[in-house]
Amino acid sequence: MASSWTGERVRLRAVEPDDWRAFKRLADEEGRPGSRLDLPRSAESLRVWAREQAVAGSGDDRFTLVVESAATGEWVGTVGTHHTSPRSGRFEFDVAIAADHRRQGHATEALVLLLRFMFAERRYHKCLATVFAHNEASLALTRRLGFVEEGRLRDHVFFAGRHHDLVLMGLLADEFGRRHALSGP
Numbered sequence: 001m002a003s004s005w006t007g008e009r010v011r012l013r014a015v016e017p018d019d020w021r022a023f024k025r026l027a028d029e030e031g032r033p034g035s036r037l038d039l040p041r042s043a044e045s046l047r048v049w050a051r052e053q054a055v056a057g058s059g060d061d062r063f064t065l066v067v068e069s070a071a072t073g074e075w076v077g078t079v080g081t082h083h084t085s086p087r088s089g090r091f092e093f094d095v096a097i098a099a100d101h102r103r104q105g106h107a108t109e110a111l112v113l114l115l116r117f118m119f120a121e122r123r124y125h126k127c128l129a130t131v132f133a134h135n136e137a138s139l140a141l142t143r144r145l146g147f148v149e150e151g152r153l154r155d156h157v158f159f160a161g162r163h164h165d166l167v168l169m170g171l172l173a174d175e176f177g178r179r180h181a182l183s184g185p
Contacts, residue, residue, distance in 0.1 A: 007109040012065040015053035019066055020046040022075040029099050060084055061122055067110045076101040079110040089125030107141055112180055119173040120182040126172050133165035146179045147171040
């Protein structure tokens, strides 16, 4: 039987304590030029975080899921929700795919599964994405999914020695439903 959490390329699953190593590799990749530079995280902080995620509830509809290859079970990234507002019916997402798995459709499919859940099952009305203006890959991804540009926050974030614009991308549930089936596989 097909799962609502499995597509052709990916399967979404809960974070397990042993996933900390994969999150460490992903965090180490994030220090690439053109991205925000955060302080390095210790292995112990990621072990603790993964243990906490493995037992965390999602009562506020904020959660992190692991993205695995449906074919191999290999850990390829993460997807999750944040800034949820059930009263207003909106939420934001984040997605991060390991460098050796990018541009293979993993992020697109993981986001379709996530958006389907949030719109059809949790009854949210709108998803908002904030994307660095120079991040053409992420802008293209959101546009492919049906997001439209709603605005730009000029010189809004400072990193890599200068200020950067953020592009606000929005997608309504009915817009998603016209492009993607709201029911599972």
